Amino acid sequence: xxxxxxxxxVNYCLKLSREEAEFYSGCRKIIRGRILRFTxxxxxxxMVDAGYTKSKMSHLTRNYLHEESRAVAVDLWALRKKxxxxxxxxxxxxxxxxxxxxxxAKRSKRASVFGPCIQSVTITWLSKNRxxxxxxxxxxxxxxxxxxxLVFLRDVLLQPFDFEGMEIVEVNCHFANITIHPMYFxxxxxxxxxxxxxxxxxxxxxxxFHNWLVKWTARYVIDEYSRGIQKFAQAMRVAxxxxxxxxxxxxxxxxxxxxxxxxxxxxxxxxxxSTEEDDE
Numbered sequence: 580x581x582x583x584x585x586x587x588x589v590n591y592c593l594k595l596s597r598e599e600a601e602f603y604s605g606c607r608k609i610i611r612g613r614i615l616r617f618t619x620x621x622x623x624x625x626m627v628d629a630g631y632t633k634s635k636m637s638h639l640t641r642n643y644l645h646e647e648s649r650a651v652a653v654d655l656w657a658l659r660k661k662x663x664x665x666x667x668x669x670x671x672x673x674x675x676x677x678x679x680x681x682x683x684a685k686r687s688k689r690a691s692v693f694g695p696c697i698q699s700v701t702i703t704w705l706s707k708n709r710x711x712x713x714x715x716x717x718x719x720x721x722x723x724x725x726x727x728x729l730v731f732l733r734d735v736l737l738q739p740f741d742f743e744g745m746e747i748v749e750v751n752c753h754f755a756n757i758t759i760h761p762m763y764f765x766x767x768x769x770x771x772x773x774x775x776x777x778x779x780x781x782x783x784x785x786x787x788f789h790n791w792l793v794k795w796t797a798r799y800v801i802d803e804y805s806r807g808i809q810k811f812a813q814a815m816r817v818a819x820x821x822x823x824x825x826x827x828x829x830x831x832x833x834x835x836x837x838x839x840x841x842x843x844x845x846x847x848x849x850x851x852x853s854t855e856e857d858d859e
Contacts, residue, residue, distance in 0.1 A: 581618050581619075582618070583621055583623035583624070584617060584619065584620060584621050584623050584624045584729065585623040585624040585628060585726075585770070586623070587618065587626060587732070588617075588725070588726050589767055589770050589771065591615055592721055592759075592767050593720065593767075593771070593777055593780075593781075594602075595608075595610060595721060595757065595759055595787075596608070596759055596764070596781050596788065596792075597781050597783075597784035597785060598610060598784070598785075599784075599785065600785070600788070602615055603787070604758075606760070606761050606788075606791040606795075607758050607759065607760050607761075608755075608758070608759040608760075608761075608785075608788055609756060609759075610754075610758070611730075611754075611755065611756055612754070612755065612757070613753075613754050613757055614751055614752065614753050614754070615751075615752045615754070616749060616750070616751050616752075617729075617749070617750040617751075617752070618748070618749065619746070619747050619748065619749075619750065619806045620712070620729070620737070620747050620750055622733075624726055624729055624730055625730060626629055628726060628732055628770065629723050629724075629726040629727050629766055630766055630816070630817060630820035630821075632701075635727050636731060636735065636763040639727065639728070639731040639732070639735070640735055641674065641675075642674055642675050642695065642723045643672040643674050643695060643697050643731070643736070644672075644674055644735060645670065645671050645672060645673055645674045646668040647659070647694070648671045648673075649670045649736070649739070652668045652669060652670035652702070652740075653669070653739050654738055654742065655668040656668045656702060656740050657741060659704050660704065664704070665702050665703075665704055665705070665793065666703070666704055667702060667703040667704065668701070668702050668703070668793070669699055670699065670700055671698070671699050672697040672699055672700065673692055673694070673695055673698070673699075673735075673773070674695070674696050675694075675695060676799060681725075682770055685751045692829070693716060695717065695729060696716055696717050696718050696724075696728075697714060697715075697716055698715045698716060698717055699714075699715045700712065700713070700714050700732070700736055700737075701714075701715075702716075702737075702740060702775040705742070705748070707745075708744055708745050708746060709745060709746060710742060710745045710746070710747050710748070711748060711749045711750075711751070712732070712747055712749070712750045712751070713736070713750075713751045713752075713753060714728075714732060714750070714751070714752045714753070715753045716752060716753060716754045716755065716756075717755055717756065718754070718755065718756040718757070718758065719752075719754060719756075719757055719758065720758045720759070720760050720763065721757055721758065721759050722759060722760060722763035722764055722766055722767060723760075723763035723766045723817075724763075725752075729750075730787065732750075751799060756772065759788075760823060761788065761791035761794070761795045761796075761818070762795040762814070763817065764792045764795065764796055765795070765796045765799050765800070765817065765821040765825075766817070766820070766821070768796070768821065768830075768833065769821075769824040769825050769826075774829070774833060775832060775833070775836050777819065778793070778836065778840075782840075788807055789840075790842045791852055793837055793840050793841055793842065794841070794842065796833070796837055797837040797838075797841055798814070798818070798820075798833060799814075799817060799818040799822075799835055800821060800822065800825070800830060800834055801837060801838065802834060804833060804837070804841065805818075810834050814824040814857075818824070836842055838859040
């Protein structure tokens with residue numbers, strides 16, 4: 580039995596958290612030039628699994644649904660199905676060029692202005708009952724932002740395409756850049772059978788990243804380590820979601836581990852507000 584979409588995403592989160600970074604941007608691990616492959620788009624993954632409400636879908640729709648481009652692709656796909664032979668169609672996700680106004684508009688110093696993270700989507704006819712999806716990215720944040728994109732791809736971007744009698748057998752996400760931000764590791768903790776074991780595996784592979792995972796996770800689940808996150812709405816939302824979704828017994832074990840492994844605070848507090856590459 581093949582793993583679900585949600586399981587595959589969590590597995591990638593754990594695998595890449597242990598992987599050597601191409602480089603670090605602050606505490607963020609950056610991995611470049613990668614394809615993540617999924618075996619379908621089942622409904623196992625939902626917005627709530629990444630700590631989002633339904634409003635996230637509206638946000639993504641505004642930023643990425645280019646109606647005219649998709650409408651042409653829907654018509655071309657109908658023609659492709661009628662021809663019943665190999666070929667592909669595609670549409671752009673450039674529903675915005677500069678997010679939140681002009682390049683010079685006043686915005687947070689960490690807000691994204693550098694164009695859509697999701698660039699485009701391609702749909703390929705493989706056989707009369709098999710179809711493949713490819714999504715192309717400038718950048719993504721893997722632990723929290725990317726799973727919302729997968730739900731958006733499944734429930735919005737692909738919704739009008741006629742796949743009757745066909746199975747989506749592969750979904751390939753092509754990334755120029757992947758960010759793994761330790762402030763979001765807590766998002767997947769409710770979905771991991773043994774988060775302590777997984778964090779120990781990260782520690783063995785990349786102690787620097789492990790230390791940041793511990794620091795950020797402790798800020799959310801241990802009051803004395805909160806380090807000022809009360810000032811920042813995004814961090815508070817992450818903290819509330821973590822405490823709501825992590826079972827009490829697991830939370831207690833996690834808190835004990837974080838206290839035992841906390842490296843201490845050597846530098847000043849880091850603003851947990853969104854950054855240019857992970858705020859979509």
